[in-house]
Amino acid sequence: MAKGTVVFDIENCKGCELCIEACPQDSLELSPRINAQGYHYVVLVKDNCTGCTNCALVCPDAVITVYREKKKTRVPVARISGVTQNITVTIDEEGKPS
Amino acid sequence: MGQDVVDAALEQMECVYARPDTLTDTRFHYCPGCGHSVVHRVIMEVVQEAGIREQTIGVAPVGCSVFAYNYMDVDMQEAAHGRASAVATGIKRVLPDRFVFSYQGDGDLAAIGTAETIHTCNRGENILMVFVNNAIYGMTGGQMAPTTLLGMKTSTSPAGRTVETAGFPLKITEMVAMLPGTYYVTRQSVHTPNAVRQLKKAITKSFQYQKERKGTCFIEVVSNCPSGWKMTPVQSNAWLVENMFPLYPPGDIKAPK
Numbered sequence A: 001m002a003k004g005t006v007v008f009d010i011e012n013c014k015g016c017e018l019c020i021e022a023c024p025q026d027s028l029e030l031s032p033r034i035n036a037q038g039y040h041y042v043v044l045v046k047d048n049c050t051g052c053t054n055c056a057l058v059c060p061d062a063v064i065t066v067y068r069e070k071k072k073t074r075v076p077v078a079r080i081s082g083v084t085q086n087i088t089v090t091i092d093e094e095g096k097p098s
Numbered sequence B: 001m002g003q004d005v006v007d008a009a010l011e012q013m014e015c016v017y018a019r020p021d022t023l024t025d026t027r028f029h030y031c032p033g034c035g036h037s038v039v040h041r042v043i044m045e046v047v048q049e050a051g052i053r054e055q056t057i058g059v060a061p062v063g064c065s066v067f068a069y070n071y072m073d074v075d076m077q078e079a080a081h082g083r084a085s086a087v088a089t090g091i092k093r094v095l096p097d098r099f100v101f102s103y104q105g106d107g108d109l110a111a112i113g114t115a116e117t118i119h120t121c122n123r124g125e126n127i128l129m130v131f132v133n134n135a136i137y138g139m140t141g142g143q144m145a146p147t148t149l150l151g152m153k154t155s156t157s158p159a160g161r162t163v164e165t166a167g168f169p170l171k172i173t174e175m176v177a178m179l180p181g182t183y184y185v186t187r188q189s190v191h192t193p194n195a196v197r198q199l200k201k202a203i204t205k206s207f208q209y210q211k212e213r214k215g216t217c218f219i220e221v222v223s224n225c226p227s228g229w230k231m232t233p234v235q236s237n238a239w240l241v242e243n244m245f246p247l248y249p250p251g252d253i254k255a256p257k
Helices: A018-022 A054-058 B003-011 B036-050 B064-071 B084-094 B106-112 B114-123 B172-177 B193-211 B233-247
Strands: A004-008 A028-034 A040-044 A064-069 B013-017 B056-060 B075-078 B099-105 B128-133 B182-189 B216-222 B251-254
Touching: A004 A040, A004 B003, A004 B013, A018 A028, A018 A054, A018 B233, A054 A064, A054 B193, B003 B013, B036 B064, B036 B099, B036 B128, B036 B193, B056 B064, B056 B084, B064 B075, B064 B099, B084 B099, B084 B106, B084 B114, B099 B106, B099 B193, B106 B114, B106 B128, B114 B128, B114 B172, B114 B216, B128 B193, B172 B182, B172 B216, B172 B251, B182 B193, B193 B216, B216 B233
Parallel strands: B056 B075, B056 B099, B099 B128, B128 B216, B182 B216
Antiparallel strands: A004 A064, A028 A040, A064 B013, B182 B251
16 A cells, blocks of 8 residues: 555646656556646556655645645553563463553 | 546545635646646745635736736736836735735746836835746747847747847846845756746745735746747756756845845
């Protein structure tokens, strides 16, 4: 599963290929189809987008919207305090300390 | 893949980059790959992020970017050819609490508007001047500009620019950096993602300096002109790095200590 993805406003894309050049993952290509303006528009062809926003930064027509996976919030399973010497804590399968 | 599948997948994700609201929905009229619209977008991103949309006034030039007011959704004023910095001066003096920027190309700022440019910088007007340099007159059909490189072929220098007939390329950014009125003078570009990030930082700083009433901020953006240079956008960016940067090196020319 890719960490990010991009959505193109294909009708306003002019097929300048600057985003294809800027993509570090080589995820983008020009479509063989054309839009109403007559330009081949850019499409995402691989499932390896990281959501780095490089393509959107160089896009002259501001047609790219970039999405990235939400950061997972980590919930602590236990809080340990008042420890003065080495102790061992094991966590069972249900995530409860024992 | 159906639209509902796409929507469901996007729900798991957060939007990290979108077209700024401060740009209108109008399609840019620029040629494919032109740097102008990147500069438009970056200025409007800064305006949106700084939350100064209602206090910002832009001055549009004559040239390719003459329709800048169709795209930038802030208060805009069109100026006569070359006079954008003079108009911006007037606006800033009448409304000193507004953020005023002028947006000009090399034919506007460095040719017909040289006098206005130099005197605005010399007076140290509290405005931001954005200067997009692509070394050619794009709108009128690729004629030679003052900033055209030596040996560069244009429609009015088909054998290449020569010193005997056309003199040397004008480095106006270095000229205005020498004037005491300018506070921050820098040269940026928009050919790579990192260059765009640097430009955004420079514009953010300039609006901050304007708020502090430090003096004129001048940002040159070395840009491409795929149509005028007769190249593909990708080729034009490579040509820009190879040929423009030796004469117009990116970086701060005058930065506050």
